[in-house]
Amino acid sequence: EYWYTDLWDKLVDDAKARLGPKYPHLHFAFLDVGIDPTGQGLRDEFDVVIATNVLHATRDLHGTLRNTKRLLRPGGALVLNESVEVQEYSTYTFGLLPGWWNAIDPHERLVDSPLASASGWPVLLRDEGFTQVCTMVPADSEVSAVRAQQVFVAFSDGELRSAGGK
DSSP, X not given: OEEEEESSHHHHHHHHHHHTTTOTTEEEEEOOTTSOGGGGTOOSOEEEEEEESOGGGSSOHHHHHHHHHHTEEEEEEEEEEEEXXXXXXXXXXXXXXXXXXXXXXXXXXXXXXXXXXXXXXXXXXXXXXXXXXXXXXXXXXSOHHHHTEEEEEEEXXXXXXXXXXX
């Protein structure tokens, strides 16, 4: 079973129209990972959550990681693909969207950006109780486009933190 979620209902509707007829076991849902997913009809039942360039686009990275963890069963895996370096074309493109500059945790972000660094994501993940945190892209890559995007894999310890800790 696979769930396709997005914050933008148009993308969910388009994916449902395009993919739904071909894949009857594919489910589609609106999800704002910046708020508790249990109030959105999703809960801790997933073995794997795949998030691609979405978690940084929230107000509070710690809260967002807690909400993501709420989707995972204990021991479930988060596969996180995120831009980790400021790139002008992304800033010029997405910087015009309303949510790009809404972060309330600037100390967790790169300067003048909603992105977190390649070294910052593992710290954030461990702070929220994810274990076995691995980075998949070599930090010393000679190719800047490769280095600017990182894939992390981390596993839920099954415990949810509050804003102040466990």
